[in-house]
Amino acid sequence: MRIGRLAERTGVSRRLLRYYEEQGLITSSRALNGYREYKESHVDVVLQIKGLLDAGLPTRIIQQLLPCLDKPQTIYVPNVTPEMIVTLQHEQARLSERIESLTRNRDAIADYLDTVLSVKSANTERRATS
Amino acid sequence: MRIGRLAERTGVSRRLLRYYEEQGLITSSRALNGYREYKESHVDVVLQIKGLLDAGLPTRIIQQLLPCLDKPQTIYVPNVTPEMIVTLQHEQARLSERIESLTRNRDAIADYLDTVLSVKSANTERRATS
DNA sequence: CTTGACCTTCACATCAATGTGAGTGTTTAA
DNA sequence: TTAAACACTCACATTGATGTGAAGGTCAAG
Known part of the structure; x- marks a missing residue:
C-alpha cells in the first residue's frame, strides 16, 4: 500500500x-x-x-x-528499563487525570443540555396548549 | 488578589x-x-x-x-441559540470519543505494566529461591 | 531614597501539529 | 506518447499554547 x-x-x-x-x-x-x-x-x-x-x-x-x-x-518482555516503567506509570496517571477531567466536563455539558432542552420543550408544550 | x-x-x-x-x-x-x-x-x-x-x-x-x-x-436560561446547542452536542460527542480513546489506551498501558511487573516479580522470586 | 518584588505592555522565540507549494520523478491509462 | 495522478524532498507558513526578556511603573521595607 x-x-x-x-x-x-x-x-x-x-x-x-x-x-x-x-x-x-x-x-x-x-x-x-x-x-x-x-x-x-x-x-x-x-x-x-x-x-x-x-x-x-x-x-x-x-x-x-x-x-x-x-x-x-x-x-516475553526483553528490553524494558526501570525508567520506562516509571514513565509509563506516570503517563498512566496523567491519562487518568485527563479522563477524569474530561468526564467531569462532559457530564457538566450533559446537565446543561438537559436543563436547556427540558426548558425548551416545556415552552413548546405551553405554547401548544395555550 | x-x-x-x-x-x-x-x-x-x-x-x-x-x-x-x-x-x-x-x-x-x-x-x-x-x-x-x-x-x-x-x-x-x-x-x-x-x-x-x-x-x-x-x-x-x-x-x-x-x-x-x-x-x-x-x-432561567436566556440567550441560548440553537447553534450553541448544536455546538455543545457536538463537543459532548467529541469529549466522549476522547474519553473512550484515552480509556482504551490507559487500560492497554495498565495491562502492559501488569505483565511486565509480574514477570519481574517472578524473576525476583526465582532469584531469591535459587 | 534606594532596593527588591511586584505589576504593566510589547515583542520576539519555541514547539508541536499541520497546511501548502515548488520542483522533480514515476506510474497509469487514454 | 502524452496527460493525469501520484510519489518524492525541501522549505516556508501558520496556529495554539507557552516561555522569556526588555523597558518601564508602583509600592513596601530598610
Missing part, C-alpha cells in the same frame, strides 16, 4: 504520515522507485496514533507508548 | 493568565495603578480552564463552554 491509500484509509493526510515517520512513530519500507510501502497493519497503527494525538498526547510520548500497546503483545 | 497570587494558587503562569484574558476566557478588574484584580472565584475558573486545556480543548471552544459550566447554574 502506498501513502495515498494509507491516507485515504486512515483519514490522515500524506503530509502527516510523513511527519509521523519523521517523528519515529511509524516506519515504512521503500519500493525501488523510492515510494513508501505500507502493510495492512499500518492502518491500525496510524489510527491508534491519531487517537492518541487527538487525546492530547505529544509525539515523543506516543513514541514511547507504541511498542507497549502493540498487539499481539509479546509475553 | 493580584496576578502573582492567582498564578501561585492555580499553578498557571502569569503569562498564561494574561493570555487567557486576551482569549476572553477570564476577565479582571483593574486597580487604580493598572494592576489586574481577581476575586476568589477566579481560582476555580482558572483551574477549570487548565483542566479543559490539558484535556486538549482549544481556547475558542472553552470560551463557549465556560458560561454553561458556570455554577450556580441559572435555571
Whole structure:
C-alpha cells in the first residue's frame, strides 16, 4: 500500500504520515522507485496514533507508548528499563487525570443540555396548549 | 488578589493568565495603578480552564463552554441559540470519543505494566529461591 | 531614597501539529 | 506518447499554547 491509500484509509493526510515517520512513530519500507510501502497493519497503527494525538498526547510520548500497546503483545518482555516503567506509570496517571477531567466536563455539558432542552420543550408544550 | 497570587494558587503562569484574558476566557478588574484584580472565584475558573486545556480543548471552544459550566447554574436560561446547542452536542460527542480513546489506551498501558511487573516479580522470586 | 518584588505592555522565540507549494520523478491509462 | 495522478524532498507558513526578556511603573521595607 502506498501513502495515498494509507491516507485515504486512515483519514490522515500524506503530509502527516510523513511527519509521523519523521517523528519515529511509524516506519515504512521503500519500493525501488523510492515510494513508501505500507502493510495492512499500518492502518491500525496510524489510527491508534491519531487517537492518541487527538487525546492530547505529544509525539515523543506516543513514541514511547507504541511498542507497549502493540498487539499481539509479546509475553516475553526483553528490553524494558526501570525508567520506562516509571514513565509509563506516570503517563498512566496523567491519562487518568485527563479522563477524569474530561468526564467531569462532559457530564457538566450533559446537565446543561438537559436543563436547556427540558426548558425548551416545556415552552413548546405551553405554547401548544395555550 | 493580584496576578502573582492567582498564578501561585492555580499553578498557571502569569503569562498564561494574561493570555487567557486576551482569549476572553477570564476577565479582571483593574486597580487604580493598572494592576489586574481577581476575586476568589477566579481560582476555580482558572483551574477549570487548565483542566479543559490539558484535556486538549482549544481556547475558542472553552470560551463557549465556560458560561454553561458556570455554577450556580441559572435555571432561567436566556440567550441560548440553537447553534450553541448544536455546538455543545457536538463537543459532548467529541469529549466522549476522547474519553473512550484515552480509556482504551490507559487500560492497554495498565495491562502492559501488569505483565511486565509480574514477570519481574517472578524473576525476583526465582532469584531469591535459587 | 534606594532596593527588591511586584505589576504593566510589547515583542520576539519555541514547539508541536499541520497546511501548502515548488520542483522533480514515476506510474497509469487514454 | 502524452496527460493525469501520484510519489518524492525541501522549505516556508501558520496556529495554539507557552516561555522569556526588555523597558518601564508602583509600592513596601530598610
